[in-house]
Amino acid sequence: MSVLYTPVQWNRNKFLYDGVLLAGVVAYILVFLQVAPLFVDATRPVDGAILRMRAFGTCAFLMLTLILCIGPLARLDRRFLPLLYNRRHFGVLTCVVAATHALQVLGWYYAFSPTPRLEALLSANTSFGQVLGFPFEVFGIFALLVLTLMAVTSHDFWLSFLTAPVWKALHLLVYPAYAAVVAHMALGYLQDAKNPAFALLAGGGALTVAGLHLAARRRDRAARGAADWVTVGRPAEIADGRARIVSLGGDERVAVFRYDGRLSAVSNACAHQNGPLGEGRIVDGCITCPWHGFQYRPADGCSPAPFTERIPTYRLKLDGDTVLVHRTANPPGTPVEPLAIP
Amino acid sequence: MAAGVVTVLQIYGMAGLAVAAVFLAWGIDRVDQNARGAFVFRPLLIPGVALLWPLVLWRWGALERGRDPWAGRYRPPRRLQDWLGIGLAAAIPVILFGALLIRQEGPLERPAELLEPPPAAEGEADR
Numbered sequence: 001m002s003v004l005y006t007p008v009q010w011n012r013n014k015f016l017y018d019g020v021l022l023a024g025v026v027a028y029i030l031v032f033l034q035v036a037p038l039f040v041d042a043t044r045p046v047d048g049a050i051l052r053m054r055a056f057g058t059c060a061f062l063m064l065t066l067i068l069c070i071g072p073l074a075r076l077d078r079r080f081l082p083l084l085y086n087r088r089h090f091g092v093l094t095c096v097v098a099a100t101h102a103l104q105v106l107g108w109y110y111a112f113s114p115t116p117r118l119e120a121l122l123s124a125n126t127s128f129g130q131v132l133g134f135p136f137e138v139f140g141i142f143a144l145l146v147l148t149l150m151a152v153t154s155h156d157f158w159l160s161f162l163t164a165p166v167w168k169a170l171h172l173l174v175y176p177a178y179a180a181v182v183a184h185m186a187l188g189y190l191q192d193a194k195n196p197a198f199a200l201l202a203g204g205g206a207l208t209v210a211g212l213h214l215a216a217r218r219r220d221r222a223a224r225g226a227a228d229w230v231t232v233g234r235p236a237e238i239a240d241g242r243a244r245i246v247s248l249g250g251d252e253r254v255a256v257f258r259y260d261g262r263l264s265a266v267s268n269a270c271a272h273q274n275g276p277l278g279e280g281r282i283v284d285g286c287i288t289c290p291w292h293g294f295q296y297r298p299a300d301g302c303s304p305a306p307f308t309e310r311i312p313t314y315r316l317k318l319d320g321d322t323v324l325v326h327r328t329a330n331p332p333g334t335p336v337e338p339l340a341i342p
Numbered sequence: 343m344a345a346g347v348v349t350v351l352q353i354y355g356m357a358g359l360a361v362a363a364v365f366l367a368w369g370i371d372r373v374d375q376n377a378r379g380a381f382v383f384r385p386l387l388i389p390g391v392a393l394l395w396p397l398v399l400w401r402w403g404a405l406e407r408g409r410d411p412w413a414g415r416y417r418p419p420r421r422l423q424d425w426l427g428i429g430l431a432a433a434i435p436v437i438l439f440g441a442l443l444i445r446q447e448g449p450l451e452r453p454a455e456l457l458e459p460p461p462a463a464e465g466e467a468d469r
């Protein structure tokens with residue numbers, strides 16, 4: 001658990017996941033290069049370089065669309081959770097594909113420019129005051145910058161070093177970045193595309209992302225009370241060795257575990273990467289994170305020796321046959337007497 | 343203008359590399375116990391430090407001074423994510439349909455005017 005950092009923690013699933021991803025990207029590019037020439041307007045021929053540029057550009061867009069769909073899908077249906085766990089590799093690969101697109105643009109349009117290429121790109125079109133003919137490149141540059149930031153901060157170290165709120169805020173930039181990518185395409189390629197196929201694909205993808213987010217949010221909006229003690233439910237509603245996740249309002253969630261006829265409450269966020277502990281189970285007497293298997297003792301939120309991770313604990317009490325949890329967290333690793341189920 | 347931007351970027355990047363060298367060779371051991379004795383992963387962090395070095399310096403300082411409120415670590419901004427999701431859902435149709443509206447052959451374009459043919463020359467009229 002509190003293992004020394006390694007470059008990538010490989011395991012069989014990740015190899016599989018990455019293999020499928022990579023194969024998908026290669027297949028998409030190859031098919032695009034074969035199929036797209038059949039659809040181009042014969043009066044405005046495009047050459048291979050432009051096709052490649054579009055192949056990588058659209059590929060990055062579709063990948064980003066998928067990435068943004070995974071989150072809400074996993075919230076709507078737990079069967080999508082495995083896709084979520086390795087989303088980081090997906091993100092890094094998307095960044096690579098997007099960067100390839102950008103390099104091809106630089107290499108093609110500005111190949112013969114007398115000024116250095118980056119400079120040429122920045123100064124080629126500066127009509128920021130108008131919508132039509134707006135330098136749509138800036139949207140692409142912004143999105144690529146965000147993807148790069150996310151890719152370079154994807155190692156575990158960053159999450160722990162920057163802390164979850166900062167790291168998460170940084171990675172939430174993916175939302176404005178996606179909007180920027182949509183604008184980049186809408187003001188760029190779509191302005192002059194004659195064939196509606198890609199417009200439909202892009203529109204469909206973008207609207208799916210929007211719809212899924214709205215659906216997941218509706219589903220998540222449980223009533224959020226403000227009292228000190230928050231209702232968990234009856235002990236019988238929690239399966240043995242499992243937990244119920246309770247939202248305390250705001251961003252805090254508690255996982256209430258039932259084991260050996262007792263109940264304990266800990267923060268739902270794993271100390272490793274904020275994995276949802278409440279979706280894990282008790283293994284060998286320890287809460288086990290479903291993401292990468294970090295373990296914590298339910299009664300004090302500490303990882304068993306020799307590991308040193310700790311998570312906050314919460315107090316529980318019974319009111320009749322209803323379990324309540326106190327909304328103020330105890331500092332990580334504080335022992336709390338488990339609540340015996342009557 | 344563009345040349346200035348590029349120069350600023352270059353300076354920023356160099357400063358970042360310098361910070362990366364110091365932080366990865368020395369600072370990281372002081373602030374993260376999981377990094378002690380682990381070296382292979384460090385080159386992976388170079389691009390990140392080079393890009394985010396002001397943030398790195400700020401966090402490094404906070405950790406050195408022991409100012410790291412524990413509770414904050416467990417509160418990733420989920421609210422914000424909700425709002426961003428909604429904002430995105432609202433922005434996407436606006437962007438897409440807006441862009442289609444202003445398209446050259448879109449509905450907002452002035453309809454093409456049919457020009458009168460030039461008056462036919464005498465004698466050709468009954469051809």
Ligand code: FES
Nearest residue numbers: 270273275289292
């Ligand atoms: S998030 Fe990685 S083990 Fe919990």
